[in-house]
Amino acid sequence: MGQTVSLLTKAHDFTRDLIAEGGNILFVGTKKQAQETVEGEAKRCGMYYVNQRWLGGVLTNFATIQTRIDYLVRLEDQQARGEFGHLTKKEALKLEKEILRLNRQIGGLKEMTSLPSALFIIDVIKEKIALAEAKRIGIPVVAIVDTNCDPTGIDYPIPANDDAIKAIRLICSSIADSVIEGKTGEAMAPEEEEKEEGVEELEAVETTEPVVSTPEE
Incomplete structure (x- = not known):
């Protein structure tokens, strides 16, 4: 050991x-x-x-990953402000599923603003x-x-x-x-x-x- x-x-x-x-x-x-x-x-x-x-x-294409992170953060912000309430039920459900999907993929990277x-x-x-x-x-x-x-x-x-x-x-x-x-x-x-x-x-x-x-x- x-x-x-x-x-x-x-x-x-x-x-x-x-x-x-x-x-x-x-x-x-x-x-x-x-x-x-x-x-x-x-x-x-x-x-x-x-x-x-x-x-x-x-790591090698972080700019693209950062774009996805920004999109996820923006969606969560819109959800927190209640903006999904202005959408149809189908549209809101689609975005909620998108938030879940993105969080599974990059949720642990949301605070990572650089390499x-x-x-x-x-x-x-x-x-x-x-x-x-x-x-x-x-x-x-x-x-x-x-x-x-x-x-x-x-x-x-x-x-x-x-x-x-x-x-x-x-x-x-x-x-x-x-x-x-x-x-x-x-x-x-x-x-x-x-x-x-x-x-x-x-x-x-x-x-x-x-x-x-x-x-x-």
Whole structure:
């Protein structure tokens, strides 16, 4: 477990320092085991997230994504002001369904007005498009790296089982804590119960070969 803890600490420190310098991070985890945790932890620390389907171009064609975000925000504003009441029932229902659809796609990006400073990815194989986009435009990546993953090109790999819910929760919580620490300048003490629950999962997937793709200090 030593390597996992060491690399998780490096990822934690990187994220904390990034946020302290005014940066931000996008949480990405669309697999079923990660969806709830990704949304909850991203919201807890006030960051952005994608937990359904990654839309191609979120990073490489952000202007188009921003147009969709603006449209969603505008629709929600109109709904909140009661403007849908002036429409026919059919028209209002259509727009309500559109709001639901857009929120599933980009709801976690509504506050993201520019490209993120870094990505935190749960499963780099499932999120290969997100990883490729980040690498293409030079956005650093923090990611959980399972034994079947190639850590090459991942700036801050964290060896762990990306299918184990407890491990996902522990690592997501650590990254979210690092964001809060970066914002407040105060260290977050991990919950002992949560830490103990995750340790067993992390131990079960300790890689047999060291992950060497780490940035220079």
